[in-house]
Amino acid sequence: MSSLKELTLIWCNSLKKLPESIGELKSLVKLDLGETQIEELPYNISCMSCLKELILTSCRLLKKLSESIGDLKSLVKLDLRKTQMEELPDNISKMGSLKELILTLCNSLKKLPESIGDLRSLVKLELSETQIEELPDSISRMSFLKELTLKSCNSLKKLPESIGDLKSLVKLDLTETKVEEIPDSISKMNSLKELILIFCDSFKKLPESIGDLKSLVKLDLTKTQIEELPDNISRMSSLEVLILKRCISLKKLPIGVGLLEKLEVLDAEDCTKLVKLPRSMGRMRRLHSINLTWTNISKFPDDFLTLSNLVNLEINHLRSLQSLPIDMSPVKTLKKLMICQCKKLKYILMLPSSLVELCCEKCVSLVRLPDLSKLKNLTTLNLRYCKKLEEIPGLEGTESLKELSAQGCYNLTRTPRKIQGTLLPNNRELSYSYSLTANDGIYNNGFILCLVLEFFFTIDYNLKVKEGHILRTNIEICACIHQKDKKMKCFHTLRIKDLEYTTDRDVIYIHHFKGFDWFGIPLQEKDVIEILYIRTYRFKLKFWEILFKNREPDQQKPNSSSVADFFNWSYVGDDGGAVTLNYWPNQQGRRRSTISHFFSRVGFDPVSEGLYY
Template identity: 30%
Template sequence: MAAIAFGVAGKVLEQLGSHTFQEISSAWGVRSDLKKLEHTVSAIKAVLCDAEERQASDQSLRTWLGELKDVLNDAENVLDEFQYRVLQKEAMKRYGSTKKKVCYFFSSSNPLVFHIEMAHKIKNVRERVDAISGNKDKFNLAQGHEPSNIKIHKRDMTHSFVDPSNVIGRDDDRKEIIRLLMNPNDRRNVNVIPIVGLGGLGKTALAKLVYNDKLVVSHFQLRMWVCASEDFNVTSLIKEILKSALVKIDENFNVDELQFRLRELLKDNKFLLVLDDVWNEDRNKWMELEDLLLGGCNGSKIMVTTRNSSVATIMGTVPTYHLDGLSYEDCMSLFKKLAFKEGVEKQYPKLLEIGNDIVKKCKGVPLAVRTLASLLYSKVDEREWTSVRDNEIWRLKQNEGDILPVLRLSYNQLPFHLKQCFAYCSLFPKDYVFKSSLLVQFWMAHGLLQSLDNEKQQLEDIGELYIRELMSRSLLQDVYKDAMCDYNFKMHDLVHDLAISIAKGECSVVTKMSTLATEVCHLSILESGKEVTTQLERLSKVQTIIFKTEQPMSILKSCISRFKYLRVLDLSNSSFEILPNSIGSLKHLRYLDLTRNGRIKQLPDSICKLHSLQTLRLGGCNNLERLPRGIRDIINLRFLVVTTKHTCLSEKTMGCLDSLRFLLIRDCENLKCLFEGMERRLTCLRTLVVLKCPSLTSLSLSIKHLTALETLGFEDCKELGSMEMEGEDNQDLKLSLQNLIIRGLPKLEVLPQWLQGSANTLQLLWIGECENFTTLPEWLPRLKSLHTLTIGKCPKLSSLPEGMEALTALRQLVIEGCPHLSRK
């Protein structure tokens, strides 16, 4: 709770210290109240470090922190109204007609009335903060230094396939599981092998090690991997099995069609299916899925990982394989590998001695060893090591299945701003695949990203720093970069449990049977019905709503009217034909997700009143006829994903969108041209990706104005024969492009000339599935920063340019599917 209060206090102080509020406070006669508010919040923030350490053992302190969080949230909401009014005024100044301005002045929210109302609200919230601040004295809280800024320790990122060298002490287990997989069984054509062990022992890592073993790969004709997790929905599992086997399916397939596809897939194959992290204890559900899996060839196997022995009893057809903890020697090898840079442990024998003691406390659990080693990586201060070894958290009574003390310890060591970011991840389900760009936008919507050392950094860069720090502490796993240079990752289910326990009372998952605390602010709604509606009616301070299942329009309207302080509204995978006009009243809204709303045809014009909106996701809205005419009024928009029936995205349809940092245009069947009339626009754009736009033929934007562009990607645009843009003749072109990804452009023959403007910055170049691509330019060796060059399925490419040895930064070169080149 203290971490959350600390975060809100930081946001309030950041707002009060902004240039906007300096001007407003004088002009609107609220300077005195704002100054007093700033002074009081600063004094409170200074003691929250001490409160964080003491709250676990002091119920009255926890109660005070809860009251503090509430009043600081109210203060933030009041200040946020000011920010909204500033954005509204700016939009009116830029684009408002005379008629519009007159209507605005005489509306119920005209400036004179607003000044009076806001002065009253500020005074009220200031008095409440003063009262709360006065109560803190009875706790004798000490002022402490604010947590230090995060420091990123560089190390190689992990990926979805386990490198055998990173799995220590499991060779005997691997051999035994492989023996079971190879063992024929005349009584059954498909056998189920359960692997059971406590959370954090490495069941998934072992399964991956076996799954990718050369013997296993050659033995089975078909291999599939599915995370079963908590929701053992048979239809969903069939879809995931088919996707894992690279079978293309339509999301609208009914159950009969899906079952037919699965039977057809398996009937002539000896297959291996891994069901990872199974929790289901309902035998009927398993039998329903099992019946569909028995059609494989003799010798087919299903490997199941689970923490629950009863799950293994239900599913297994051979004796359960019980996974034990690692030996002390193996744990110590893992710890040294992750805690010390190579060879450094010999320089610090005392640290190694303390490390011995720490490893013994981990009781053979690799996740515990890995997490603590990551926490201590590159630290050489003996006091930091002893504080981990001697921390009182080890003395807490722990029942089997409890969250490991080491994970709580790792959380306690996080800076305050990372604690809140970590806790908010609990809103997403177990085994959820996070994308870094979206998680950063989610954090940004709640104001969780803080500039470091008062530098003028982009919020997106700060968010990526946060993610990399969580990675370096082993709180995120299965990390890899996708084709568009976005990090993808998961949370270990124990780490997810930790996030849930931290966020309890602040974040909640809503089902028909759940019980919500009245102070809850962030909701993930898994079910619908009267019981859910009744629970929502008891709440008033909700800032996040994520609909994870279909909801009626009545629920949506009720949420919009009731929760005026919403920052995030996720309506993805819904089937709304229209959105209510009332959505324009959500002036605090930062994040709106309408992804895969296949029935929606148009957005209400009122959506353009969302001047605070930073993220708008319209991908997969295949029937969306047009963007709202006034979209340019959303002047704070930074992240836009769009699918539309437009034939041309021009200034007229896109607006100016001068704040845009990320633009993804996808699945636009009719789109023929991009950016017509957008001269000197999109100057802040850093990522531009165009996917599956089969009619696209031309790009009209002037490249010389895209000076901030870092990542550019085009994929499956079969009519796009040239990537040339205006401005390529400029010899002094200075661009910042770092990543260029081109895939599925069969008419493309050569790279654009303007790419020379990124000679000093381009790091990654990926060209794939371009059937007519013939030549790499002679200037390619001038790309001094290029470290990754990948060329695939370009059959007409016959040679590489002279002077490739000049690419001294090149670390990875991959060429495949280029037969003329390989022969030469």
């Protein structure tokens, strides 16, 4: 086996010891002992003169390496992840070719030897989730080190001043450490591109010299205790991503932020004390994503609308925001606008025609939307629980709209004309779904939605609901509207009030639409409504149907290839057998879908029963 180049013994759970003769594998390039029960490596492992990779991942009984390990002159990668390593031997410094040293999750490791600085070829050093308390000053001698990862080193409180001498360092990750400050010498890291300080709860201030990091591309300060950013942050001429999420002590952004001309992402989500944006934001020509969710911003700077590359704007939960800039149409690149739960927002006046997604969910004071007919690219419109919104102007002009979510928008589904009452329950279980073709030229009186409901829950003593109590319920309706070569899925909520709780009778509800207008969506000739589901609360839906208000005129049988041209009606008959009727509602001689026929089918006498409008 003298020519063997790779030996993999991973998952050999019974392997506790390697033979001394393993050192005779002079040609071995990779040795993988991951997940074995190895307690120590044989001394003559140093004889493997060609070994480049030594993998000891999850060797949980391995506590130390022999001094001879330093003689592996060709070793490029040493992976000690998830071992019980307590210390590294001093002569590890003799590994002149070592480029990767991985010590992640070595929970017993508290200290690095001073000699580690002599690993001049080291490119990557991973110390995440160790008990390291400090880095040796000699680390500054690692002139080729590019990545230093110290995630979750909970005992690490400071960095040595000499860390600034890591001139080749590209990424420094201090996530979840106890570091309180960064030494001024960091300004000498000419190659640093990523500085990560996520969840450094003790970190309060960036050094003034931070502005000298000319190569820095990403600065992540998520959930630090930082109170302000230095003005000279404007000198970070390469900065593209600035993340300030959950910096709850941050009150303002300096003017210098507005001078970051290469910045592409600004994320200040959950900066609850942030009340003001810098005046100079118009110079941020490359900025394409802004997240100001859960800040206390009440207005935008005058030059905000000159952000020529803005694609994504998230301003959810702005408690003080009452209106957007009067005219947002100049932001011609904006595709996604999220304005959820801005409870004081009343008006949105003008929007850019480039918009693809608009979300105004739970803007409970919103009463007016702009004309949407110019939003030809809009595919998603979310207006859930905008309770005061009464109309969606220009909806018929949105050529690309695929989904409209308007659950809880009770004013959109309110009708001045409705019928509701009760009737003796019919023993038959009726249920079906179908597609309906609306032809405005023929049915100029529009259509109606008829529902038969039954209370199905027992008396809830927690709610103290008893016979005769007046209740209300919501009916969730999901429909798909087919228009020419496109289709749109829409979600609406019907609120039915003043229902007397009873177990003896069913409830009938008849909703009159405004002509051929599906909850504010105008329907044109040959448009099709496909009901996907109707869901109720506190009730069982026994029966539903969409009906025309007037009689059907003569019409030729439609093309049978169109699913929208006929009803599919199925129910269980009195004899228990399943019955299915396929018929065209518009064809003379077929069963007519009229309101009087509906009453007769459900056993309801509109004269003798109590109806009200």
